[in-house]
Amino acid sequence: MHTELSPEFAGTADGEAAQAILRKCVHCGFCTATCPTYQLLGDELDGPRGRIYLMKAFLEGEPATRETQLHLDRCLTCRNCESTCPSGVPYGELVDIGRRLVDERVERPPLERATRWLLKEGLTSPLFAPAMAMGQVVRPLLPAVLKAKVPERVAADPRGTPTRSHARRMLMLAGCVQPAMSPNINAATARVLDAAGIEVVTPSGAGCCGAIRAHLGDQDGGLADMRRNIDAWWPLVEGGAVEAIVMNASGCGVTVKEYGHHLAGDPAYADKAARISALTRDLSELLPMLVPVLKPKLAAAAQAGQLALHPPCTLQHGQQLKGGLEAGLRDLGFTVSLPEDSHLCCGSAGTYSVLQPALSQQLRERKLAHLSALKPDTIVSANIGCITHLQAGCATPVRHWVEVVDAALGEG
Structure with missing residues (x-):
């Protein structure tokens, strides 16, 4: 796809990155067939190709509008279009750039701004766990729209978290919302890996992977989360004390695997981020190794x-x-x-x-x-x-x- 960046974006990091992605698109439309929002709404502008046209026009000088913002907002960033695209267009990266640039130029209504701020600050806050616990106590009294966001409290498994040491060790990201919403997932992961002779290490300094802030347009906040996690993990990674960083939330996994890309321009973190990404594995990727050990049990x-x-x-x-x-x-x-x-x-x-x-x-x-x-x-x-x-x-x-x-x- 031919593009001519406007002077506002020519030579900028976001503009050049977006232009390189746009030029890979041949506007074939295969992506629309697998786009959930296009299937629901039937609007070209609510499919990947239409959103690409909107971002192209904006980057070439057309003013961003509230309508542009709404069509980009409706994208799930599911990246199904990336699996379908014959040209390998990294649409997820493009829509993140587009959203960020449009948000800088189109002011959101006050309620939207407040909601988005509460999400990026609240979900990643240490106060989220006690707030969720309180919500679970009063859950029967909550209106349906809030009750749907507060899972019922599940009793902790009496087996707890393993304390045995093993020669094989892996790091694990506890996550920001998962320990409060479903604490047994992390404990179950540790028990399953323990049964396979692998010790799980969860450094306390790590927190949100960075996805929440990044996808809500707070690029600086998302990068800060990524650097904090790298700092928490690096002493064990640098010394070779762990063989992998295991992720049991695929949303965190895809983000951590892209740390190397997100921090490529940071001379203090680029090499570390690339190493972290290379070590990261979704828990399911360990199954070929786990099956022979676990199946008899x-x-x-x-x-x-x-x-x-x-x-x-x-x-x-x-x-x-x-x-x-x-x-x-x-x-x-x-x-x-x-x-x-x-x-x-x-x-x-x-x-x-x-x-x-x-x-x-x-x-x-x-x-x-x-x-x-x-x-x-x-x-x-x-x-x-x-x-x-x-x-x-x-x-x-x-x-x-x-x-x-x-x-x-x-x-x-």
Whole structure:
């Protein structure tokens, strides 16, 4: 796609990066077929190709408008279009640039500004955990719209977190919202890896991966989160004390795997960030190594019943990890099925379910209809956002897949 940057953007880092991406697009339109918002709304400007045209026009000198902002806001950043694109256009990077530049020029209404500030500061705050605990206490009294965002409190597994030491060690990011919303996911991860002879280390200095602030337009805040995590992990990484950094939330995993890209221009962190990204693995990527060790200990796998898997967009499109999770679970003895639209987003998409509730709910209803058609005993996924979002709309238990493996180990 031919582009001519306006003088305002020519020679700038964002302008040059966006132009390089735009020039890869051949405007074939294959991406529209797999775009969830285009399927719902049928508007070219609510699909990847249309949004690319909007960003191109803006970068070439047309003024940004509130309408431009709204069409970019409606994008889930699911990156399904990246999986479909024959030209390999990194659309997710482009839409992040476009949103940031448009937001600098188009003022949002006061309520929107306040909501977005509360999300980026509240979800990443140390106060989130006590606030969530309080919300769970009063959950029966909350209005439906708030109740959907506050998962029921789940009793901690009495087995707790393993304390044994192993020669093999891996770092794990606890995350910002996951410890408060579903604390058993991290404990289950540690127990499963412990059963395979791997010790999990969770440095206290690490926090949010940076995705929340970055996707809400706070690039500086997102980069600060990334640097803080690198600082927390680096002593163990530099000394070779850990062999990998394991992520059990695919949304965090895709972000940490891109630290090297995000911090490439920072001379103090570029090399460290690249090393961190190279060491990062989604938990499902460990399954080929875990299966031979765990399978003899999983006599209770068949008792888990029928599992319906929702592969998160951040796993299959962001990290391009497709098929490995369900294959690994089947190798462990679980019965796993995928729904008809397994490639499409469930509507969670980080903060999207708060900022675009109507579209998010439509996508959830469609996803749950396909998952329910499989008549599962349990729905499993690999990201806390998807799990919480889906559970709010159905009675079938929705769990992280590692919790199911952990439960089978406990019963075996």
